[in-house]
Amino acid sequence: GQNIDQPTEMTATEGAIVQINCTYQTSGFNGLFWYQQHAGEAPTFLSYNVLDGLEEKGRFSSFLSRSKGYSYLLLKELQMKDSASYLCAVVDSNYQLIWGAGTKLIIKP
Amino acid sequence: ETGVTQTPRHLVMGMTNKKSLKCEQHLGHNAMYWYKQSAKKPLELMFVYNFKEQTENNSVPSRFSPECPNSSHLFLHLHTLQPEDSALYLCASSQGRGDQETQYFGPGTRLLVL
Numbered sequence: 001g002q003n004i005d006q007p008t009e010m011t012a013t014e015g016a017i018v019q020i021n022c023t024y025q026t027s028g029f030n031g032l033f034w035y036q037q038h039a040g041e042a043p044t045f046l047s048y049n050v051l052d053g054l055e056e057k058g059r060f061s062s063f064l065s066r067s068k069g070y071s072y073l074l075l076k077e078l079q080m081k082d083s084a085s086y087l088c089a090v091v092d093s094n095y096q097l098i099w100g101a102g103t104k105l106i107i108k109p
Numbered sequence: 110e111t112g113v114t115q116t117p118r119h120l121v122m123g124m125t126n127k128k129s130l131k132c133e134q135h136l137g138h139n140a141m142y143w144y145k146q147s148a149k150k151p152l153e154l155m156f157v158y159n160f161k162e163q164t165e166n167n168s169v170p171s172r173f174s175p176e177c178p179n180s181s182h183l184f185l186h187l188h189t190l191q192p193e194d195s196a197l198y199l200c201a202s203s204q205g206r207g208d209q210e211t212q213y214f215g216p217g218t219r220l221l222v223l
Contacts, residue, residue: 008149033211042113042199042214043152087152097212099151 028093
């Protein structure tokens with residue numbers, strides 16, 4: 001079967017750095033998305049990785065290792081507004097999006 | 110402002126009711142999606158429309174009936190739902206149908222079935 005694993009919940013401190021991991025076992029791979037979802041709001045696109053390596057976009061970076069079936073989202077200089085759920089989704093060989101259950105990130109002052 | 114709107118934002122209905130969820134996208138996209146989001150579970154893809162044609166129905170019970178009159182509008186008609194259907198229903202759109210396309214989501218309809 002196809003599976004995406006993310007931690008259910010993480011807690012971090014304002015101003016700090018947090019890394020949210022995502023591991024996947026899918027039938028093929030055609031890219032990986034990260035989305036942010038604030039409570040009661042729409043998921044919004046953060047990043048898309050299809051090649052190995054780190055992609056940086058402001059305070060957020062996303063890393064991919066296809067050989068390890070692994071990605072992480074790195075959030076720097078955490079702000080209270082970063083409290084949200086972070087969804088990992090993989091595009092499989094049939095170009096279907098396989099979603100993880102999301103990681104709820106709690107930021108404390 | 111995501112460019113995808115959904116109404117109503119909240120809905121409470123009995124198991125014998127009939128209601129409809131509406132989604133509208135203002136992004137000029139050609140593909141639209143319905144998802145079900147339950148607490149602590151992955152997003153479940155329900156239906157996909159590409160250029161107004163339904164391309165996927167992921168074994169969704171017939172009590173959920175989608176309608177796509179044009180590329181900008183998508184409806185989900187609900188009838189004789191069950192309490193386990195209570196969830197957040199999200200609509201999304203993308204430029205094309207390929208899953209490498211970034212999907213843009215609406216804020217969702219929070220549905221409670223009593």
